[in-house]
Amino acid sequence: MPDADFSLDSVSVLLVWTAIAIYALAFVAYAVDLARRSDLAVKAQDVKTQDARAQAVTAGALVGAGASASGGSASGAAGVAPSSVAQLRAEEAAALEAVEARPAARPRYVWARIGTSLTVLGFLFHVGADITRGIAAGRVPWSNMYEFALTGTMLIVAVYLLVLFRYDLRFLGTFITGLVTVLLGGTAIWFYTTVVPLSDPLKSVWLVIHVFVASLATALFALAFALSVVQLLQARRERLAVAAEEAGSSEATDAEASTAAAPAAPAKTGPRFLRTLPSADALESLAYRFAIIGFIFWTFTLIAGSIWANDAWGRYWGFDTKEVWTFVIWVLYAGYIHARATRGWRGTRSAWLSIVGFSAVMFNFTIVNMFFKGLHVYSGLS
């Protein structure tokens, strides 16, 4: 191997491993944040929530109970102590406000900040690794499985960091840094290939466009996936809270002793950090927003891929394995978008479709690339 290539490419490898290590640290910081943020938030919000509760009570009294969506205000108006559901709704509303707040006005979670700073640092090394690999190869760095994974994971982090300017999604930090650490680590261990020239079919502008847009779509689907998972957890917590309250109030009437029936702290309702997150409904809207942008990019990927296939292989569509999976994913997300508009499917069921969709994306990227036979033999693995 000529020296010049060797040194630049090995610098790239070194940068990759540094980025992996930093992402792993970011993951730890974000995990600590999740473990601690509920306590912090509870302290910070206690005052606010108290206010909100008071407001809920007065508003309930003015408008007349029942108009509001939460059953909580009914009991509020009746003069009973504010219920756990009312408190939950107040927490969720506050959390949504925090998620949509400008960066400067966000809650100060120290560990989340550390996590984000580390992610940015890791990202810089990651970009460095990608660029040096590109220079070492003398072309765009996404033409085999190793390079595609390198660039793809970089774009996932880039999209995550960009989105942070608009929404405070740092609670997804563990997911994103965890995902990227695993993917990038696996890539560096199993997929590494030395620089070789591009094979002829890959010499096309469509390589640049097709692969780049596919990575962006993947990043957006990843965010939607994580939000859908959190949505499911949150929906479960909401359900349990409502159930607990109903059980509590029926007990209270039965016993005719309202003082004794302060609803017991609900049983296990999921991780505590859920207390700092918006409602399942709000999480679903966010997930949907990312998914539809991802879907548009994916549609474009499909079209661009067909144009390229028509130039390279003489047909725009041939149900090659990779084409099949791209199509399956497209149809799954079309299903997800439909599900959100179908009565009985909005909410939990559509969230499952988003989860299935992203699982298919990951399957397509890993298993299909490695084990399925087809024309897209660009993994560079033997």
Place this chain on the structure above:
Amino acid sequence: MSRSRSDAPVIAADASDPLRPSDHADGDGGDGRGITQPQLGFVGWLRWGWRQLTSMRTALVLLLLLAIAAIPGSIVPQRSADPNGVIDFESKNPGLYPVYNALQLFDVYSSVWFSAIYILLFISLIGCVIPRTKHHFKAMRARPPRTPMRLSRLDDYATAERAVPEGRDAEAEASRVIDLAQAQLRKSGYRVERYDTPATGKRPAIASVSAERGYARETGNLVFHAALVGVLISVGVGGGLTYTGQTVIAEGDSFVNSLGLGYTSFNPGRFVDTEHLPPYSLGLDSFEVSYVPVGQAGQGMAGDFAANLTTREPGHDPEQKTVRVNHPLDMAGDRIYLMGNGYAPTITVRDPAGDVVFREDVEFLPQDANMTSQGVIKIADGLSEDGAPTQLGLIGFFYPTAATLHTGALTSAYPALANPVLTLWVYAGDLGINDGTARNVYALDPSEMTQLAGGTSGTDALQLEPGQTVPLPDGMGTITFEDNTANGGAEVVKRYVSLSIHRDVGAPWVLGFAILALAGLVTALFVPRRRMWVKATASGSSVQLEYAGLARGEDPAIAVAVAELKRTHEASLDRPGTTGR
């Protein structure tokens, strides 16, 4: 709070809303299942079935089924994409093969079950889109609906109060203020309608403007769904008018675009007139390829393939053209693709008298990345063994850069012609081609033949270098591996290319509809559809202003839009010289 959705219960759907299947999440839905049972009779059942088929739930289930049904085709080899894989599967799983075959698992994408799913889906799609299109056509001309009585019940709501200037009537002022709001809304793309009510005994005068925008959202949605139908039709109709053919040309040879002459295989669509293919011919002048030099990463990797052709068409001068990977050649409405390449050693066989009985460029199929290649030579006439006429079959192995493995066997170490060697196994007997059945030119059936050289015959295989001649076994004659440079060629061994020739009249249509679908999709997902109201109530010395917005469908920015409307409206009111009217 920007998380706003359309289902504010205050305002029921009306005629200017897009039409949705009854089980749409925003619909009113009746019995909660959205579909009422039929009362009686055949027509009732038909209608019920049709409504089932065109419901959102059915569309969703069919979509998910389509996704699942597509998967087996990526696991089981498909006749269309990987015919050899199917043959391979059959020989490895003789028990499973008939079962899979009966289930059409080797032809998933043309199978009855896969077709049923997508055909139902598209019937559902058409049945859904046509009524919606009609409705949307009307809705586009409808006026924005009446201003609701109690705007304050909407999620996105704001109020303001303005003092009536000295000497002006409160009612006139309210009207003036709404005039301004109306102009402003119209300017930002809303369709507007005034709903003013004069003062009555009890009620003060109210002026209000109702505004609606975002009809393009529904238009985009309809265009998207209709364009999907367009894609499907283009694929279907295009498929019938499409043909693909393969041909192989050695350097110095040419191909004539005619079914009988040029093609090694040809797959026409149902409506193709195979008698009248466009008359042109292609001659292969040379084939270029570069290999990564020995010692570099990716050693021996081939690239920069280029077939230099001379094209001839009636009424045109011959032209020099090049076909590369990713750069097909457009020729009389056909597209010509470079699919493969290999070596085509020129072989001459002479009988003992020295007369040529065979002379051809024999195309050898590459077996590995270093172009170890295999080919078959069949000589049906002109040779005899021990005085009796016989047929001769040879299986050739060609090594462009021959190297000896430690087992003593030959292999190719590099794909270029550094040390070209040809070895031949010789069979004599019956080639099995006399009965006229077509035989694969790349395969030899030795069941009726005796092996005279190579393999287990006990005699060494024939071994030749370019320019060399060796005797055939049993004094049948001689065989020569011609040196191509002696005939003016650039390299010692000729190369050949395999070309694929396509006509696909549907493809541009498919692309067009796909782009239309994408445009529709972007419009449908990003154009917000919303209503806005500004209401002014005259009350003595002041005017109460109310602003409200209502999203129809996903609209994360509605709250901002209402706040912005209020801000710009108040700013325009504060500006001096805005008298309205």
